[in-house]
Amino acid sequence: MRRKLAAGNWKMNGNGASLAEIETLARDHAEGGTDLVICPPATLISRAAAVAGPIDIGGQDCHMAASGAHTGDISASQLRDAGATAVILGHSERREAHEEDSAMIREKARAAHAEDLTTIICVGESLAQRDAQNTLDIIGAQLSLSVPDTATGHNTVIAYEPIWAIGTGKVPSMNEIGQVHDFIRSNLERRFGSGVGRSVRLLYGGSVKPGNAAEIFSVSNVDGALVGGASLKAADFSPIVAALDATT
Ligand code: PGA
Numbered sequence: 001m002r003r004k005l006a007a008g009n010w011k012m013n014g015n016g017a018s019l020a021e022i023e024t025l026a027r028d029h030a031e032g033g034t035d036l037v038i039c040p041p042a043t044l045i046s047r048a049a050a051v052a053g054p055i056d057i058g059g060q061d062c063h064m065a066a067s068g069a070h071t072g073d074i075s076a077s078q079l080r081d082a083g084a085t086a087v088i089l090g091h092s093e094r095r096e097a098h099e100e101d102s103a104m105i106r107e108k109a110r111a112a113h114a115e116d117l118t119t120i121i122c123v124g125e126s127l128a129q130r131d132a133q134n135t136l137d138i139i140g141a142q143l144s145l146s147v148p149d150t151a152t153g154h155n156t157v158i159a160y161e162p163i164w165a166i167g168t169g170k171v172p173s174m175n176e177i178g179q180v181h182d183f184i185r186s187n188l189e190r191r192f193g194s195g196v197g198r199s200v201r202l203l204y205g206g207s208v209k210p211g212n213a214a215e216i217f218s219v220s221n222v223d224g225a226l227v228g229g230a231s232l233k234a235a236d237f238s239p240i241v242a243a244l245d246a247t248t
Contacts, residue, residue, distance in 0.1 A: 002153075002198075002199060002201050002223050003033070003034070003035050003201070003223075004033065004034040004035065004201075004217075004223055004224045004244045004245070004247065004248055005034065005035045005036075005037065005157060005201050005203060005223060005224035006034055006035070006036050006037075006224050006225055006227065006237070006240060006241045006244050007036075007037045007038075007039065007058070007086075007088075007120055007157075007159070007203060007224065007225070007226045007227065007231075008036075008037070008038040008039060008227050008228075008231025008232075008237055009039050009060065009088055009091070009205075009226055009227065009228050009231060010038065010039060010040045010041060010044075010060075010231060010232060011041075011060070011093070011228060012041055013041070013232055014040050014041055014044060014232065015043075015044070016044070016047065018040070018044070018232070019044065019047055019048060019051055021232065021233060021234045021237075022038055022040075022048050022051055022052055022055060022234075023051050024234035024238075025038070025055055025234045025237060025238065025241075026051065026052055026053035026054060026055050027053075028234065028238055029054070029055070029238070029241055030053065030054055032241060032242075032245045033245055033248035034224070034241055034244045034245050034248065035056070035224075036054070036055045036056065036241060037055065037056040037057070037058050037085075037086050037118075037120075038052070038055055038056075038057060038058070038231065039057070039058040039059060039060050039086070039087075039088050039120075040057070041060070042059060042060070042074055042079075042082075045057055045059060045079065045082040045083055045084050046082040046083050048083070049082065049083025049084065050083070056085045056086050056118075057083055057084050057085065057086070058079075058084050058085065058086030058087050058088060058117075058118070058120070059074065059079040059084050059086070059087040059088070059117075060087070060088050060091065060094075061074070061087065061088065061089065061091075061094055061108070062074055062075060062076045062078075062079055062087050062089070062108055062111060062112055062117075063075050063076075063108065063111070064104065064107035064108045064110070064111045065111070066111065075111070076108075076111045076112040076114065076115040076117055077115050079112075079115070079117060080115045080116070080117060084117065085116075085117060085118060086117055086118040086119070086120060087108075087112050087117050087118075087119055087120070088120045088122065088159075088226070089105050089108050089109055089112065089119050089120065089121050089122070089146075090102070090105035090108075090121050090122045090123070090142075090146050091122045091161070092122060092124055092161060092163045092166065093166075101145075102141070102142050102145030102146040103145055105121065105145075105146040106145060106146050106147065106148045107148075109121060109146070109147065109148045109150070109151070109156075110148045110150055112155075113148065113150040113151070113155050113156075114150075116155065117155070118154070118155055118156070118157060119151075119155060119156055119157070120157045120158075120159050120203070120226060121146050121147055121156065121157070121158055121159070122158075122159045122161050122205070122226070123138075123139050123142040123143060123146065123158065123159070123160060123161070123184075124139070124142075124160060124161040124162045124163050124165075124166075124205075124206070125138045125139065125162055125163065126163045126164065127163070127164035130162065130164070135180065136179075136180070136183050139160070139180060139183060139184065139187075140183070140187060143158070143184065143187050143188070144187075144191070147188075147191075151192065151196065151200065152196055152199070152200075153195075153196055153198075153199025153200050153201075154199075156200050157200065157201045157202075157203060158184055158188070158200060158201075158202050158203070159202075159203040159204075159205045159226040160177070160180050160181060160184060160202065160203070160204055160205065161204075161205035161206045161226060162206050164206075165205075165206025165207050166205070166206045166207070166228065167207070167228060167229060168206075168207060169207050170206075170207060171206060171207050171208075171212060171216070172206075174215060174216070174218070174219050177204055177216065177219050177222065178219045178220050178221070178222075181202050181204070181219065181220065181221035181222055182220060182221055184202055184221070185197065185198070185202065185221045188200050201223040201224060202221050202222060202223050203222075203223065203224045203225050203226045204216055204219070204222050204224075204225055204226070205225060205226030205227065205228070208225040208226075208227045208230060208240060209230050209236070209240075210230065210236060210239035210240055210243070213225065213239070213240040213243035213244070214243040214246070217243055217244055217246075217247050218247070224244055225240060225244070227240060
C-alpha cells in the first residue's frame, strides 16, 4: 500500500509569520494516516523544520552540483543541512521562467537522491499540447528524461500538473486525470519493474481546493496532491489533508 501524501508548494510566498500555519498543521495532523510535506521558500526552511513536528519540510528547487560558483543557487546537501527532507524539481514555473529542461531536472534529482532527499518531480502539458492531443507523448518524454535511474519508491514522487490548471481554478475531468495517472503508473512499471513502479507515489496538482479534493482523490492512481494556493493557510490545507485521510 502506498501511503497518501499531501504536499504544499508555497512558491514565493510567506515570511516568519507564516510559520504559525505549519504549527497549526503539525498540531491538527499529528495522528492522520497521510504524510505531509510543506515546501516553503528557502528563507524559511530551517525555521519551518524547527516547528514542523511530523510534517516534512522541502525545498522548491536545488542545483545539480554539490557546491561551487553558482550565485543564488542552493545545493541538495545545503537543503538537507537546513532541515529539508524533500525537494520539488521541474515545476513548470521553473521549466518556463528558468528554462530548465528535463535533462537538467534529471541531474538535479540525481544530486538530491545522493543526499537522500525525496524528489517531487513535476510533469505536465500546456493547453496547446492538450488541444493537439499530445498530452501522453509529452508526459512520457518528460518522465523518461527527468526521472533518473536512481529513482525508488522511497526517494521519488511524481506530480502530474497540467500547466493550464495551475493557479487558474481549472481542473481536468476526473477521466482525464485518471488517464494520465494510469499512463504514468504503467510507464514507471515498464521502466523500473513492478516493485519500484508500483511504489512511487503519484500526486495530482493544479487548482486542488477543499471543494474538489475528495473527487480528485477518488481517481485511480492518485496518491495525493501537490497544492499551491490552498496550501498557504492551514484552514484551506487541512480539509484537503482530511479528504486524503478519508481514503485510507
Ligand atoms: P495551485 O498550484 O494549487 O495554486 O494551482 C499548484 C502548483 O503549482 O504546484
